[in-house]
Amino acid sequence: MPEAGDPDRGPLRAAFSGLTTRGRSFLAAGAAAAVCAYLLGQEDLLRIGALLALLPLLCVVVLHRTRSRVTAARQLAPARVAAGSESRVRLRLENTARGVPTGLLMLQDRVPYVLGPRPRFVVDRIESGGRREVTYRVRSDLRGRYPLGPLQLRLTDPFGLVELNRSFTAFDVMTVLPKIEPLPATALGGDAAGFGEGGRRSPAITGEDDVIPRDYRHGDDVRRVHWRSTARRGSLMVRREEQPRQDRCTVLLDTRRRGYEQDGADPAFERAVSGAASAVAHLVERGYAVRLVTDTGAVLPGEDGEQPDPAEIGALVMDGLASVEHSDGMGFEGAREALLRRDPGLLLAFVGTVAKEPAAELAALRRGGAPAVAFVAAGQLDARLEQRRMERLEEGGWTVLAHHRDSSLAELWRTASRATLGR
Known part of the structure; x- marks a missing residue:
């Protein structure tokens, strides 16, 4: 973190408000001694009074x-940690004053209550140009983005006559990621076109060329010049090698408040967020091109410009899931529009309770023969009612699994793998 904030440079007279009771008593005693010295004509008493008054000043x-x-x-x-993990915070103080050491320093760093009590430290005097470091640890079981700071500083002199406060302005943000459950290395279908086991084909490896040429670039092998296109365009064109096709997967997260409104403590929504994070981490590790879509149509890591590499995609999606909140939407119209702009490939949905109309919208999101798996946050409604709602999705060709509070996502993943590969 860079140097924290701008110092408080108020006028000197404002610093007198930091006089303690002892300091004010010294001033009063000095003034009284000076008056008595004048009335009695005692020079030694005047010197004592001057010393008492000048010391706090x-x-x-x-x-x-x-x-x-x-x-x-x-x-x-680190600045990004998984829920339930600790992060170490290091505070470094430096005295840049020339020839003037500090007095006793008392520190307090502001942290949200979910990260624990506010850390407090007492630091002995710091010599001119010296440094001191203190550390503390923070931990949260709840995902989110939490500000740390600003730092509050209290300085005192060795005699306890003055106390001055200083509040910095800079702060840092700690990102607590959703809990991730390890998933088994089983396939859910979804090759480069969105179907099958996930075998990658690379015509470039076998020597096949893309029939669409491109402009010559410095460093291209002249043996790849496409002379027919060059003659037609009047400029050098080369045969473009086909890039290996990459498996695609779209993870749909239902953030509708009404989908989790029966869940008082809201663990069902957190279960859905954790499930989406686990799926993203697992698929990115297996080399999938993953994107996250919510019911509102929000897309991570975005669709404009050049896509980052898989590791960056995973980090961007995780950061988005760390701060995702409920939406006030009614259905999945926004998700439908986002999915129409690009082939979703394998479609995984983590949803809450779905009524008749939203269920129809959700069922329609499955395109062609692409595998689609829905993990429904069950346990919020009557079991028979939940079963009927899940059947509506199954009629649309979805593989539907009940994601209960005590169910293992890894076991559900294996079940989904057997179901999709058996279709």
């Missing part, structure tokens, strides 16, 4: 200067 000036010369930085390791 000197502490105010020194601390005010030191406060604006203390910088802070924060480092998270």
Whole structure:
């Protein structure tokens, strides 16, 4: 993290508000001694009064200067963690004042309550140009994006006469990813065209060329020049090698609030988010081109421009799932429009309860003979009612599995694999 915030550089007179009871008592005693010295004509008493009054004033000036010369930085390791894992936070303080050490420092870093109590530290004086580091750990079982900071600093002098506060402005964000359940290495179908076991074909390896030529680029092998197209276009054209086709998968996440409204503590929605994250992580590891679509039509990692590599896709989708929230939508119209813009390939849906009309919309999302599997967050309604709603999806060619609170996603994955490969 870069240097934290801008220091508080208020006028010097504002620093006098930091005088403690002891400091104010010293001022009052000094003033009283000075008055008595004047009335009694005692020079020694005047010197004592001056010392009592000047000591807190000197502490105010020194601390005010030191406060604006203390910088802070924060480092998270790592900044992205899975739910239930810890992240280590390191705070580094530096005294940039020349020739002036700090007094006693008391630190407090602001953290959300879900990450634990606010960490507090006491740091001894820091010499001019010196540094000090303190560390603490944060942990959350709930996914989300949590701000850490800003840091609050309190400085005191060795005599306890002055206390000055300093609040930095910079903060960092800790991303807690959804829980991921390891899935078995079984196929759910979905080759490069969206069907089958997932075998990749690469005509380039066997020497076959794409029939569509492209413009010559510096460094291209001249043996690949396509002379017929070159003569037709008047510029060098080369035969383009066909790239290996990549298996595709679309993970659909139902975020409709009404799909989980019967679930008071909301574990069903978190179960669906965790299931989607597990599927994305598993498929990215197996080399699939994965994208996440929600019922509103939101798409991750996006559809514009050049697509990132699989590792970046997984990171982008996970970051999106870390902060995904409920939508107020009624159906899956937004998802339908997003799926129409690109062949979804293998379609995996993690949904809540689905009424008649949304079930019809969801069933229509399956295109052609592509495998489609729906993991329904069951246990929110009467068992017979849930069964009837799941049957509506099955009539549309979906493989439908009940994702109960105590069910294992790995076992459901194996069941889905047997069902899709047996179709």
